[in-house]
Amino acid sequence: MTPRTPSSVALFAGGCMTLASLGFTAGAQAEGFVEDANFSLNLRNFYINRNFVDSDYPQSKGEEWTQSFILNFQSGYTPGPVGFGVDALGLLAVKLDGGGGTYGTGLLPVHGAPGDRHPPDDFARLAVAAKAKFSETEVRVGEWMVVLPILRSDDGRSLPQTFQGGMITSKEIKGLSLYGGQMRQNSPRDDGSMDDMFYGGASSDRFNLLRPVRPAGRWQHLLRRSAEGQRRQRLDARQRHQWRHPRQRLVQLRVRQRQRAFLAAAP
Structure with a gap:
């Protein structure tokens, strides 16, 4: 685990000033950097209450309440054959409620020795990634939120989980996206530190990825339309089958009524 030494509030404030300075510097040097930039602030209020009914569990419940601030800045690219830019995330989570005996919901990190474990009052981190783009190929290095199929x-x-590493994204071929790169560490959703990646009890200091992603083409669209048509045909046939039974019963009932009337009228 690699801790981030600055205090949470100072780190978040520094991140805000960094984002502002990036905007002013970019505006003075390259118009495209700012014209295509996006900036957003997300306020997230999260409360979790978990009831542990297992008598062998060390605590009876987990209850925590946090208020999060997520600043997201994504710049455009500088003019020229190769455009340069930067993305930054300023993340801060403040504890509103939750004590030493109710930790473990995944909203806050847990500090202290066994028997005296407690969540901190807040935690924060700053994630910055540099990027460069040539034609339809982008290179990104740093820390950011990764959203890929794998x-x-x-x-x-x-707070969202972030990964640290490098990645190349190419969309030179129309209808085909290529992703390749390596992730080295991650910052979990409930901590401000930088750790090795882990899943299912195993951990690793690198994750290699090479993945082509092809969006749905015309043939896939036709297959979906064909499958939808077959589904509707089956539904219509089922409905016709359901309606056929009442009609048959009505015909049988009328035949029986006529038979009874004929027998009653017979001498």
Whole structure:
């Protein structure tokens, strides 16, 4: 584990000033850097209450409440054959409620020795990634939220998970996206440190990825339309079958009524 030494509030404030300075510097040097930039602030209020009914579990419940601030800055690219840019995430989570006996919901990190474990009052981190683009190929190095079919940041708690590494994205061929790179570490969703990646009890200091992603073409669209048509045909046939039984019963009932009337009228 690699801790981040600055305090959470100072780190978050420094991140805000960094984002602002990036915007002013970029505006003075390259118009494209700012014109295509995006900036957003997401406020997330998260409360979790878990009831542990197992008598062998060391605590009876887990209960925590946090308020998170997520600053997301994504710049455009500088003019020229090769454009340069930067993306930055300023993340801060503040504890509103949760004590030493109710930790473990995944909203806050846990500090202290066994028997005296408790969540901190807040935690934060700053994730910065540099990027360069030539034609339809982008190179990115640093720390950011990864959203890929085979690797995706977990955004289900106070702050989103971020990965640190490098990646190349190429869209030179129309209808085909190529991803390749290596991730070395990650910052979990409930901590401000930088750790090795782990899953299912195993951990690693690198994750290699090489993945082509081809969007649905016309043939896939036709297959979906064909499957949808077959589904509707089966549904229509089922409905016709359901309606056929009442009609048959009505015909049988009328035949029986006529038979009874004929027998009653017979001498």
